[in-house]
Amino acid sequence: MKTTRTIFQDGDHKWVAIVRDPERKGHLIDTNEYLVTHGGQGLLLDPGGAEIFPAVFSALSAEFDPSALAGIFASHQDPDICSSLALWLEFNPQMHCYVSWLWRSFIPHFGGSADTFVAMPDAGMTIALGGLSLTAVPAHYLHSSGNLHLYDAQARMFFSGDVGAALLPPGEDGLFVEDFDAHIRHAEAFHRRWMGSNEAKRSWCERVAKMDIDMLCPQHGAVYQGADVERFINWFDALPVGVVGS
Amino acid sequence: MGTLPAGTERPGRASATMPLALTGPAPQAGLDLLRIVRINEEIKSVVGVAFRINIMALNAIFLAKRAGTAARGFGVLSNELRTFSQNLRDCMGELSGLVDACVGEVSVVLRDIRHTRLLRQAVAASSWAGGAAVLAARQAESERHLQRLTARRKALRRALDDAFRMVELGGVLAKSAKIEAAYGQSFAASLAQVSGEFDGVVEEIRKSLEALRRSDFFGRH
Ligand SMILES: [Fe+2]
Numbered sequence: 001m002k003t004t005r006t007i008f009q010d011g012d013h014k015w016v017a018i019v020r021d022p023e024r025k026g027h028l029i030d031t032n033e034y035l036v037t038h039g040g041q042g043l044l045l046d047p048g049g050a051e052i053f054p055a056v057f058s059a060l061s062a063e064f065d066p067s068a069l070a071g072i073f074a075s076h077q078d079p080d081i082c083s084s085l086a087l088w089l090e091f092n093p094q095m096h097c098y099v100s101w102l103w104r105s106f107i108p109h110f111g112g113s114a115d116t117f118v119a120m121p122d123a124g125m126t127i128a129l130g131g132l133s134l135t136a137v138p139a140h141y142l143h144s145s146g147n148l149h150l151y152d153a154q155a156r157m158f159f160s161g162d163v164g165a166a167l168l169p170p171g172e173d174g175l176f177v178e179d180f181d182a183h184i185r186h187a188e189a190f191h192r193r194w195m196g197s198n199e200a201k202r203s204w205c206e207r208v209a210k211m212d213i214d215m216l217c218p219q220h221g222a223v224y225q226g227a228d229v230e231r232f233i234n235w236f237d238a239l240p241v242g243v244v245g246s
Numbered sequence: 247m248g249t250l251p252a253g254t255e256r257p258g259r260a261s262a263t264m265p266l267a268l269t270g271p272a273p274q275a276g277l278d279l280l281r282i283v284r285i286n287e288e289i290k291s292v293v294g295v296a297f298r299i300n301i302m303a304l305n306a307i308f309l310a311k312r313a314g315t316a317a318r319g320f321g322v323l324s325n326e327l328r329t330f331s332q333n334l335r336d337c338m339g340e341l342s343g344l345v346d347a348c349v350g351e352v353s354v355v356l357r358d359i360r361h362t363r364l365l366r367q368a369v370a371a372s373s374w375a376g377g378a379a380v381l382a383a384r385q386a387e388s389e390r391h392l393q394r395l396t397a398r399r400k401a402l403r404r405a406l407d408d409a410f411r412m413v414e415l416g417g418v419l420a421k422s423a424k425i426e427a428a429y430g431q432s433f434a435a436s437l438a439q440v441s442g443e444f445d446g447v448v449e450e451i452r453k454s455l456e457a458l459r460r461s462d463f464f465g466r467h
């Protein structure tokens with residue numbers, strides 16, 4: 001089963017990371033899920049694939065009433081992002097799924113009805129959660145062509161989807177980045193190959209560098225905190241992407 | 247603002263209070279899908295043969311007209327065969343529709359099985375009290391889908407029986423036409439050939455339908 005770690009807390013305003021399942025089957029990529037709670041409501045960020053649903057659900061439900069999940073934020077359309085959608089909807093059929101307008105008619109293949117989906121425009125949008133304002137931030141072509149990240153200005157927390165992802169070897173899978181230079185080696189090949197556009201990368205780095213961020217939370221690998229956030233943005237800005245076979 | 251990582255570590259409860267039925271319905275539904283797909287293929291080939299029969303019936307009518315009074319009985323029968331071939335085509339259309347519906351329902355049941363398995367595992371490993379009710383609602387929904395499949399299965403079986411009876415009647419017509427062909431004087435040989443071909447094709451369809459009625463898709467449920 002997965003482990004939950006509260007990585008931000010201010011009263012009932014929380015960010016909970018759901019991470020690292022020792023029983024995960026090796027052929028499934030490891031993913032991080034994040035739960036944001038405020039005012040008794042919850043938003044689940046990239047809830048993960050159907051096959052890991054039991055592990056994510058059991059961990060989440062130890063922290064939070066799954067029927068109080070108001071929504072799911074899907075950064076993009078990949079199966080490791082939200083193929084579990086239909087299963088989460090069993091616990092609250094009124095739940096909304098926020099997704100780029102680009103994938104508005106693709107994601108329903110994972111479940112849900114016409115009322116389930118909120119199509120996010122390219123410019124991003126504000127998402128209300130129990131009195132808290134969250135911001136969907138454009139990150140198109142990084143890697144998906146319709147891709148959004150989520151910023152919580154009040155908590156200074158930033159969910160970065162596949163950006164910042166690292167494929168960590170066994171034994172080096174701590175929740176937080178401890179040694180940036182050692183860690184980033186496990187992120188380099190992923191970013192070169194999965195991220196498709198240097199232009200998109202540049203504009204994302206400019207946009208995100210202006211934000212106050214304490215933690216940058218990727219969907220795979222470890223969380224960047226403190227000075228490592230800026231270190232990561234600078235590293236990413238300098239990395240040539242859209243490269244095959246290097 | 248904001249306090250920093252509380253770092254509270256809480257592993258999810260890893261107990262399994264419910265049996266995890268990982269075998270059983272899934273292989274059955276998988277086999278059903280395979281069987282219904284085979285039925286579909288077979289029906290498609292019968293539909294093709296039914297088209298051939300239509301053309302053969304038309305040929306028989308023209309031949310009977312050319313033979314005139316010498317083949318009056320054959321003419322009557324060839325008209326009957328033409329009606330039969332049209333009915334057969336309609337019947338095959340209906341069967342194809344029913345098979346499509348069965349493929350759809352079997353697919354829903356297969357999806358339900360995976361969905362319920364994951365839900366059951368999740369609820370079993372969680373300490374959250376509301377899980378049992380959600381699982382029960384899902385199982386009731388799956389049960390409704392199973393009942394819908396059973397109803398479709400029965401409808402398909404009935405339609406196959408009806409088609410089989412119709413084809414048996416067609417066989418009788420074809421055999422009668424073979425007998426009438428003998429009275430066709432100078433046309434006797436060609437009439438015999440046409441009615442013989444007709445009989446052969448009807449027999450082919452009859453065998454196909456008989457095999458379909460014996461499919462395991464309808465058995466042991
Ligand atoms: Fe992805």
Ligand SMILES: [Fe+2]
Nearest residue numbers: 078080162219
């Ligand atoms: Fe991913």
